[in-house]
Amino acid sequence: MTDDQNLGVTAAKGFRAAGITAGIKASGTPDLALVVNDGPSLAAAGVFTANRVKAAPVLWSEQVLKGGLVSAVVLNSGGANACTGPLGFQDTHATAEKVAEELKLNAGEVAVASTGLIGVRLPMDVLLPGVATAAAELSATGGEAAAIAIKTTDTVHKTAQVTSPAGWTVGGMAKGAGMLAPSLATMLVVLTTDADLDAPALDEALRGATRTTFDRIDSDGCMSTNDTVLLLASAASGTAPDRAEFDEAVRTVCADLARQLIGDAEGASKEIRIDVTDAATEEEAVDVARVIGRNNLLKCALHGEDPNWGRVLAAIGTTTAAFDPNRLDVAINGVWVCRDGGVGEDRDLVDMTGREIVITARLNAGGATATLWTNDLTADYVHENSAYST
Amino acid sequence: MTDDQNLGVTAAKGFRAAGITAGIKASGTPDLALVVNDGPSLAAAGVFTANRVKAAPVLWSEQVLKGGLVSAVVLNSGGANACTGPLGFQDTHATAEKVAEELKLNAGEVAVASTGLIGVRLPMDVLLPGVATAAAELSATGGEAAAIAIKTTDTVHKTAQVTSPAGWTVGGMAKGAGMLAPSLATMLVVLTTDADLDAPALDEALRGATRTTFDRIDSDGCMSTNDTVLLLASAASGTAPDRAEFDEAVRTVCADLARQLIGDAEGASKEIRIDVTDAATEEEAVDVARVIGRNNLLKCALHGEDPNWGRVLAAIGTTTAAFDPNRLDVAINGVWVCRDGGVGEDRDLVDMTGREIVITARLNAGGATATLWTNDLTADYVHENSAYST
Known part of the structure; x- marks a missing residue:
């Protein structure tokens, strides 16, 4: 399906996305997603795992978010790139550089997220060519393909969106089916909006929303090394939203995605x-x-x-x-x-x-x-x- | 078997025990145990659950142990008598009174322990006659029958003992197969010794032993409302033990029983x-x-x-x-x-x-x-x- 309800990260104007099969997963299912913010704004905020053992992409993306600007997010399933040492961090860095090279961006504004098994290096020989493939497939309707490519044990892909009568939209995608726990879960979440807000406003909206949504789902008490929730704003709607309405829209999309995560938790029947x-x-x-x-x-x-x-x-x-x-x-x-x-x-x-x-x-x-x-x-x-x- | 290794609470001199079927359990298996200290000393110590929701028998026995003297312990499986309100506490009191009446003891020196489902009143119409039956069956070789009668989901009964060259013994029994957690588990444990020590010395030995044994098994992270570990000393050996040797003997018996609890945890294969x-x-x-x-x-x-x-x-x-x-x-x-x-x-x-x-x-x-x-x-x-x- 490609109806509006499944556009996820491409529901808001100013974003393109793609989801492709790079060959990271042995199963041969889609495993690489790319989300690009075409602006005019690149303002962004992020919330990451509270686990003290953090995956390389979390360490990298935390640095990127300190600048308050994100032009692209590259996400892979099939490997968490956690507990992989300095070489694992180099892999994350190389992935961001590859995205920057393909799209003529600044690598310091490219966030990276990974999910899968801990303690295994990523197969860079297929991942890097996959970035090029994904870059070539970017489209304004690519949100669903991106949501599919970040699945691990998820049985369904997860997207949500809210559109304001004022003309702006908040959309998002999530993956996660186990290891859901406090201070975020093994979840990768990317939210996008075409509303016009600066990074501090996005940060406030995102922290307020995650505190009562993702932080309050707990499928098995196990906290991940890779949790990442990003909110990217393109300002492509040309509208500066009412802050309270925007905060509530972000909370609604987060609550929707959080509820979908619980609904798809590993092996759950209730x-x-x-x-x-x-x-x-x-x-x-x-x-x-x-x-x-x-x-x-x-x-x-x-x-x-x-x-x-x-x-x-x-x-x-x-x-x-x-x-x-x-x-x-x-x-x-x-x-x-x-x-x-x-x-x-x-x-x-x-x-x-x-x-x-x-x-x-x-x-x-x-x-x-x-x-x-x-x-x-x-x-x-x-x-x-x-x-x-x- | 009735060899020495299975005498449990009757391994030490000065103790009699019994285990019988009162009819508390629907299954018709043994469900009531009685342990009596014939002295000459009645010194005792106890450690109880850290759960703030405490079963009636825990509230009762904590009071009994404050006096430092225990003449008998009555234990039932088939019902935890937890979350049963004032009436549940009256049931525990009536059980202690019944033991006191049958054995001509002071009810204030009779400890009570229960295990089974929370939130259900005990069937006093069969439990009280069961106390009389158990009192009539007390014997110096009854330790194994007592250990069998306190089983719930345990697949095997658990006893342990250590005898010192100095002529005194520490023995014990335990039940518990799930809900094992920190600050004790759903475990009922009764330890007996014929060594001659006062209540403060027993308390020190018991707390030192549980801290590194029962407090360090955790089968499923769930803390019980009924955890009870008692140590009763009869002084029937006429021997005041070396304190360090005695503490180590208590620790050894506790470690043995704790290890048996983990070995029999519900559904476990490792x-x-x-x-x-x-x-x-x-x-x-x-x-x-x-x-x-x-x-x-x-x-x-x-x-x-x-x-x-x-x-x-x-x-x-x-x-x-x-x-x-x-x-x-x-x-x-x-x-x-x-x-x-x-x-x-x-x-x-x-x-x-x-x-x-x-x-x-x-x-x-x-x-x-x-x-x-x-x-x-x-x-x-x-x-x-x-x-x-x-």
Whole structure:
């Protein structure tokens, strides 16, 4: 499909993209994407993994983003280029230089993102020619092909967009299906807009959006070495947007993509929304939600459609959040199976047959709330991840 | 078998025990154990879960142990009596009173421990008559029956003992197969000794031992509401032990039982030892080991016998421990697959076909070390825990 809903990074004016098969993946599926900002503005912002073990492309792109200008982003699947030492960093550098050479750009304004297995050098002999191929295929409708080329274990490609009545658009693409965790996931996300904003404004919009979207999905508690979220603005619409409206549009696109990531998490059969309410602070609400969302026993129970609320309480009890154990309430899909820390409504009233499950934990300690999304833990997750690199 | 190696809590002189079927479990297998200290001393120490959501028997037994005297311990499987409110606490109290009545003891010196599903009241109509049956069956060789009666998803019962040339013995039993986590696991452990020590000495020995044994096994990162480890001293050997020798004996028995817990973890096919070395502090070494041991992606890889060391580095990178990402070394079963944060020896040299796997993470930041045991993550774990309460 090439309808507007799938244009992703080329939904906004001023961008071209391509996705091609360079031969990095043994599977022979698309593995290289290129996104180019034709301007007139090159303003950009980026958010990267909080992992202290950072992949070479993250180290490179963090430097690029310090300048606040990005003319192109080159992304590959089929290899993370993490834990590859100085030679791996040289590979990233060479990739940026190749993009710059092909497109007559400044390599210092070319961001690089990689995803795949850690600890393996990229096959530069096929990657660099792939950059040339991608450059030749760049088009204003290439957003979908780019989204496809960054998939790893994703079963579907992910794009989203919002268009303002004021005439500007925010669009984006994402990849990620496992290793989703706090402070970003193994996700590569590129957002584009034709609105006219400078780098500091983009940075503020992007950080505000990721804080309550990508930072609040956690499929398996595992933080990646490669997480990258970029926002590029071309100003091609000629419109300086209302800041509040723009921030909300970026948040909407991020939330849409984040939800798609959870919907496609490795081996998952349930999408689980955890609402923590009446917490003393938002930070504590997030902490409690994350601890619940990472509890393997609970994730197994939810997979089995078992409303085992005791595991929710056992998880909450490991946090330092303010609460009285005798005043905790827990609902599963709206049935308050736990009241005042003890047995509440009949657990047989809980219908868990749907794909989406909502767990509500009411701490009764204040007025703050937070929502986090996670998945169930399944045998398919185990199977998929026990043979990933072999 | 009733040989010495299986006497567990009755290996030491001065103790009688029993394990019977009260009818608490629907399965009809043994579900009630009783351990009695016939003295002359009743000195005791206890360590309990750090979970803030504590089961009624934990709240009760913590009070009992404050007095430093325990004459009997009654333990049931088939129900955790957690999140059961004031009525659940009354059930625990009534159980202690029943033991006291049957054995002419002070109920304030009767510890209670429960394990099983959270959020369900215990069937007191069968539990209390069961106490009478158990009291009638107490014997100086009842340790094995007691160990059998506290099993839940355990496939084997667990006992251990050490006898000193000085004439005293430390023995014990444990149950636990899942929910094993820091600051104790869902484990019920009763240790007995016929050595003559007061409660403060026992407390010191027990805390010292659990800190490096039960606190360093972590099968699935999930902390229980019911963890209880008790050490009872009868002084029946008439021997006041050398303190260092006694502490070491308690540590040896705890390490033995902890190792048995990991060996029987739910659905596990691998027993994984994580050695963190050259850390700046022991606390940081433990933190790094725990983060590695809880990484679901790594646990899946190890299940698949895949030496995916990148997942070890990605886990280490989420900690705040002192290290330079470019100076991390990782070995799997002795093969240094990662050196200086990058590719090391050939991963094909790693033999992972055995049940035991050793991961060594060298932080090169100091002289501290720590060892933690965990398991792999398997489809069997998912199956076992997705249908636990149904």
